[in-house]
Amino acid sequence: MKHSSKGIDKSVMSDRRALLRKQAFPYAMMAPFLILTFIFVVIPIGMMIYYSFTDMDFMMKPKFVGLANYKRIFAYPAIGKILQQTLIYVGVNVVFSVLGSIFIVIITTYYLDIVYQRKNLGLLFRIIWLIPDLTPTIVFMFIWRFVFGPSEYGLINKFLIFLHLEPIDFFTRNSMALLLLSTCLRSASGSIILFSSAVSQAPEHVIQAAKVDGASPLKICFKIVLPYLKWPITQKTLWTILGSFCAYESIKLLTEGGPMGSTTTYAYYIYENAFKYQNYGYGSALSVFLVAMSITLGLIMLRVFQVDKQMRKPRMDI
Amino acid sequence: MSEPMIRLENVGKSYDGGKTFAVRNINLEIEKGDFVALLGPSGCGKSTTLMMLCGLYRPTEGSIYFNGRYVNNVMPKDRKIGMVFQSYALYPNMSIFENIAFPLRQMHMKKAEIIEKVQHVAEIVKITEYLKRMPAQLSGGQQQRVAMCRALVKDPDILLLDEPMSNLDARLKLEIRDEIKKLQERIGVTSIIVTHDQEEAMAISSHIAVIDQGVLQQYAPPDELYRHPKNLFVASFIGNPPMNFIDGTLSCSGGVYECVTEGGVLKIPGEKVDSSLLTGNHVVLGIRPHNFDLVGGPEDALTLHTDYIEHLGKENLYRCYMGDAKLRVITPISVDHPVSEALYVCPDYDFVSVFDKETGNIITK
Missing domain, CATH: 2.40.50.140 (Nucleic acid-binding proteins)
Incomplete structure (x- = not known):
C-alpha cells in the first residue's frame, strides 16, 4: 500500500514475480498428474452423471429425461433378485477367498517353512497356488469352461461318457456355484504373497519363546502368528468386497449371466445394459447407483475394521 | 557326590550334518544356585549352547543332564526352564498381563491362581503399573523386565538369558545388570547368561565359561579367570584394558x-x-x-x-x-x-x- 502513490516500482514487481513463482512451483510439479486425472477421471465421472439424466443410446443423441432412468432401476422387476445374487456373490467371495488365503498361507508358510523347516516345499506350493492369479482372466475362465463344459465339449463329461456314465450339465444346474468356485480360487491365490510375507514377519524369537512357554504349533499359529495377519486380512476383505461388487468380466467369460439370469450380478447387469444393449443413459444411472452403494459399503467397512486404529503412531525408543 | 543341577557331557552341535561343528566337546557342571556366564566373541557357539540347554536345538552328539535326568529329547516346555531372549520376544498382540500369563495358561492353571502368580512376579520385578499396557507402549528397559517376569512366572529350575542387555543403552545396562544379579540371588534360581561383554560376565556371574571357536577354553570363577587364565585366548579376552x-x-x-x-x-x-x-x-x-x-x-x-x-x-x-x-x-x-x-x-x-x-x-x- 505504501508504494501505491508512487506506482509500482521495478524491485517490487520482481519481488512479486519471485513470490508467485515460489507459490506456483508445487502446482507446476503436480500439473501433469492433475491434468491426466482431470481428463481420465473427473470428466468421465461428470459425463456419467450427466448421461444418467439422458436417454443416450447408440444413436449418440442424448436428450434430457430427468429422473426417468433412476425410476426405471427400481421399477425393474428382477432388480431384487439381481441385488440378492450380487450379495451372495460378494459375500461368498469375501469369506472363502480370505479363509482360503489364510489356509494356504498357514499350511505353506507357517507349517512347511517355519514349523517343519521345509522351505523349498513351502515355496513350491506357494508358487503352484499363485498360478490361478497369474493366469489372465480370459485363459483361466476358458479352462473352466473347457473342464466343466456340456457333454461333448467338457473334459469331465468326456471322461464320464468314456466311463459310460451319465454326463452332468454343470452350467445349467450349478452355474452360480461354479462361478463362485472359480472366482474364490482366483481371489484366494491373489493375496498369497501379501499374507505369506505377513506370516514370516512373526519374529523367530517370539515363536521360540512361545515354544519354551509350552504352546503347541497350532496354538502358536492362532495366538502368535494369526494376529500378524490382521492388516492383510482387513486389506484383502475390503479389496474383495469392492472388487467383486464391481466385477463382471469373470461372469461374462464363464456364464454370461445365465442361465435365466441366475448368475447376473449388479455389475454384470450394468455391463449388459450399457454395452450389450447400448443403453448408455440407463447404464450410467445404474453406475451412479453402484458408486453410491460402493462408497457406503466402503465407509461401513472402514468403521467395522477400525482401519484408523490399525495405523499405529510412530514411536521413538530410547 | 550329589548330582549337579546341569551336566553337559561332550556336547556338540553341527548344523550341516556333521561336517562342521558350531560347538564341540563341551563339558560343564553347573551347581544349583550358580549364575554361569557363557562368554565369547560373536559366532563362538555360546548361543548354540544355550539353545541346546533350552531344548530348541537338539545336540548332535553328547548328552545333557538336568538333575541327573537325561534331557536331550525333552521338549523345551517340559524342561522347567525360563528364557529371556535378546529381543525380549514379547507377544506384540497381547497385553503385558497376558504376556506374563501366557506360560501359565499353557499349563491350564486356574484363573485366580494365574492372577495371583502374575501379580506376585510383577511386584518382584516392579512392573505392576504396566500390566494393562501393550508391549509396544513400553521402553526397552521395561520390556526387558516383562521378559524376565514371563521367564520367572512358572518358577523355573533354570533361568536362561540370551544376551538380555545388549539392546539397552550403557546406563540402563548397569542398572538392569544389578537388578538381575540381586533378583537371582534372592530367588536362588540356577541361571545361565550368554554374553560377549567380559565386564558384564565378570560383574554378574559366579562362574564363567569362556568359549572360542566352539571349544570351551576355561570354566572358572571370575577372579580365577582374571588371575590365572589358562591360555592366551582367555588372557586376551578377559580384562579391560587388555593384558x-x-x-x-x-x-x-x-x-x-x-x-x-x-x-x-x-x-x-x-x-x-x-x-x-x-x-x-x-x-x-x-x-x-x-x-x-x-x-x-x-x-x-x-x-x-x-x-x-x-x-x-x-x-x-x-x-x-x-x-x-x-x-x-x-x-x-x-x-x-x-x-x-x-x-x-x-x-x-x-x-x-x-x-x-x-x-x-x-x-x-
Whole structure:
C-alpha cells in the first residue's frame, strides 16, 4: 500500500514475480498428474452423471429425461433378485477367498517353512497356488469352461461318457456355484504373497519363546502368528468386497449371466445394459447407483475394521 | 557326590550334518544356585549352547543332564526352564498381563491362581503399573523386565538369558545388570547368561565359561579367570584394558628363570614355573597394565618408550612401545613421567602369567 502513490516500482514487481513463482512451483510439479486425472477421471465421472439424466443410446443423441432412468432401476422387476445374487456373490467371495488365503498361507508358510523347516516345499506350493492369479482372466475362465463344459465339449463329461456314465450339465444346474468356485480360487491365490510375507514377519524369537512357554504349533499359529495377519486380512476383505461388487468380466467369460439370469450380478447387469444393449443413459444411472452403494459399503467397512486404529503412531525408543 | 543341577557331557552341535561343528566337546557342571556366564566373541557357539540347554536345538552328539535326568529329547516346555531372549520376544498382540500369563495358561492353571502368580512376579520385578499396557507402549528397559517376569512366572529350575542387555543403552545396562544379579540371588534360581561383554560376565556371574571357536577354553570363577587364565585366548579376552603380551626366550639358571625380551631381561622366580609344561624356550609373558611398578633403572626391568599418555582421572594410562610390541602401563595419578624419557618398569611377579608360545597354554602355577 505504501508504494501505491508512487506506482509500482521495478524491485517490487520482481519481488512479486519471485513470490508467485515460489507459490506456483508445487502446482507446476503436480500439473501433469492433475491434468491426466482431470481428463481420465473427473470428466468421465461428470459425463456419467450427466448421461444418467439422458436417454443416450447408440444413436449418440442424448436428450434430457430427468429422473426417468433412476425410476426405471427400481421399477425393474428382477432388480431384487439381481441385488440378492450380487450379495451372495460378494459375500461368498469375501469369506472363502480370505479363509482360503489364510489356509494356504498357514499350511505353506507357517507349517512347511517355519514349523517343519521345509522351505523349498513351502515355496513350491506357494508358487503352484499363485498360478490361478497369474493366469489372465480370459485363459483361466476358458479352462473352466473347457473342464466343466456340456457333454461333448467338457473334459469331465468326456471322461464320464468314456466311463459310460451319465454326463452332468454343470452350467445349467450349478452355474452360480461354479462361478463362485472359480472366482474364490482366483481371489484366494491373489493375496498369497501379501499374507505369506505377513506370516514370516512373526519374529523367530517370539515363536521360540512361545515354544519354551509350552504352546503347541497350532496354538502358536492362532495366538502368535494369526494376529500378524490382521492388516492383510482387513486389506484383502475390503479389496474383495469392492472388487467383486464391481466385477463382471469373470461372469461374462464363464456364464454370461445365465442361465435365466441366475448368475447376473449388479455389475454384470450394468455391463449388459450399457454395452450389450447400448443403453448408455440407463447404464450410467445404474453406475451412479453402484458408486453410491460402493462408497457406503466402503465407509461401513472402514468403521467395522477400525482401519484408523490399525495405523499405529510412530514411536521413538530410547 | 550329589548330582549337579546341569551336566553337559561332550556336547556338540553341527548344523550341516556333521561336517562342521558350531560347538564341540563341551563339558560343564553347573551347581544349583550358580549364575554361569557363557562368554565369547560373536559366532563362538555360546548361543548354540544355550539353545541346546533350552531344548530348541537338539545336540548332535553328547548328552545333557538336568538333575541327573537325561534331557536331550525333552521338549523345551517340559524342561522347567525360563528364557529371556535378546529381543525380549514379547507377544506384540497381547497385553503385558497376558504376556506374563501366557506360560501359565499353557499349563491350564486356574484363573485366580494365574492372577495371583502374575501379580506376585510383577511386584518382584516392579512392573505392576504396566500390566494393562501393550508391549509396544513400553521402553526397552521395561520390556526387558516383562521378559524376565514371563521367564520367572512358572518358577523355573533354570533361568536362561540370551544376551538380555545388549539392546539397552550403557546406563540402563548397569542398572538392569544389578537388578538381575540381586533378583537371582534372592530367588536362588540356577541361571545361565550368554554374553560377549567380559565386564558384564565378570560383574554378574559366579562362574564363567569362556568359549572360542566352539571349544570351551576355561570354566572358572571370575577372579580365577582374571588371575590365572589358562591360555592366551582367555588372557586376551578377559580384562579391560587388555593384558600386555611380551615375547621372550626362557632359560633356567640356579632356580631362577631368566626371560630375555626386547626391552630387557626379567628374572622369574623358579617356583612359579611348571617346566614340565614347557615345549620349547619361546614364551609369551602376560602382564596386566596395572601390575607394573616404576623403577629407577634398566636392571631387571623393561625399558619402554612412551607414545602418549591417557589421563583417565583416577589413574594414568601410558601407551608405550618396546621394539614392535605395544604395551599399556597404568600408573597412579601422582606419577608424572615425561613422554620423552624412557620408562623403566618391573612387573609384579605374583601376577605375571607365562604362556608357552607353541601351545598357547599357561605354564605358571
